[in-house]
Amino acid sequence: MTAPWTLPAPHVEDVVRAALAEDFGRAGDITTQATIPETANARAVIAARGAGVVAGLAVASTAFRLVDPSVMFTPATQDGAHIGESGIIARIEGPARAILSAERVALNFLGRLCGIATLTARYAEKIVHTKAKVCDTRKTTPLLRAFEKYAVRCGGGANHRFGLDDAILIKDNHIAVAGGVGPALRAAKAFAGHIVKIEIEVDTLAQLREVLAEGADIVLLDNMPPDVLRAAVALIGDKMRVEASGGVTLETIATIAETGVDLISVGALTHSARTLDLGLDIEIG
Incomplete structure (x- = not known):
């Protein structure tokens, strides 16, 4: 199954921006600032720890983009697709600080939406x-x-x-x-x-x-x-x-x-x- 419609980008950005603001607080990601060189780059994958249905790729992508527009987020599948345990959902490349700082907000949204899609598929x-x-x-x-x-x-x-x-x-x-x-x-x-x-x-x-x-x-x-x-x-x-x-x-x-x-x-x-x-x-x- 493919994604049914496209979430409005302005709405996605508003919600994700608010979630990032909550996480960054007043001083930002002090752990990453303290331990990761500003010039460091990294590659990463988002992988499923269990089988399910994908939903929310655009939301996760927005989290990384809002932290640093130079982060490249490349989906490995599409919303609505069934994915097995250890299946790759997306690949990410760019400044390490941005990837680490956006990670939790992106995964929180993506995991929540994948969970809803997965349960819905079971009912359907x-x-x-x-x-x-x-x-x-x-x-x-x-x-x-x-x-x-x-x-x-x-x-x-x-x-x-x-x-x-x-x-x-x-x-x-x-x-x-x-x-x-x-x-x-x-x-x-x-x-x-x-x-x-x-x-x-x-x-x-x-x-x-x-x-x-x-x-x-x-x-x-x-x-x-x-x-x-x-x-x-x-x-x-x-x-x-x-x-x-x-x-x-x-x-x-x-x-x-x-x-x-x-x-x-x-x-x-x-x-x-x-x-x-x-x-x-x-x-x-």
Whole structure:
């Protein structure tokens, strides 16, 4: 799988610059300044310590470039590619001080995003025999949402909304305050622009019937057991797209997908992914 889209360079630069500022503090990398001659050059590789899916090469590259534009970062693979243990992800060459100083920020981003892509690929593989797609949620690391959602796509998943302004998603608390499914949907339709989609969450078939009577673009079936999901899918037919959510795991996603839903949202893709272990191995030159 190839990278699904390109992260906006200005956004990447802003986030990486902030991470470098956090790491450099007030005096910079005093260890490297103390021990490495200013004129020293080095070559290095970034290698995987375990198998996974690559995501975040542009983010890692930006870390080295912002420390010193003369550092050459050459990817050995591409985002979305599967890589084995000890597989080379990138080669780096340039001033040794810059490589050492940017190393941790680059690996932190790259390992995190590779971990999300790797976990997403595991979920996607479980439902490849169905029409369903696994998708992310807004349960992301603050300020890293675009990066993490990009990684989900690299792993073969789909993106849900990026923020509160992408689409209208009426959840149980909105329904409670609005006075019910009907009032919430009618208010949303009166408010929404002509290209804004409306999705509503339900947890019973009775609520679903209200949604079908009012109409929506997408219905989110929350925490329904498989038999109820199948009944819901049968009721909906082709009237709207169907999403399922609620405590989905690697052990349960296939059963959920086999009920006929279109999308399965999994917060764990971003809030529980294990960072892929990466290392930067350096050679003085």
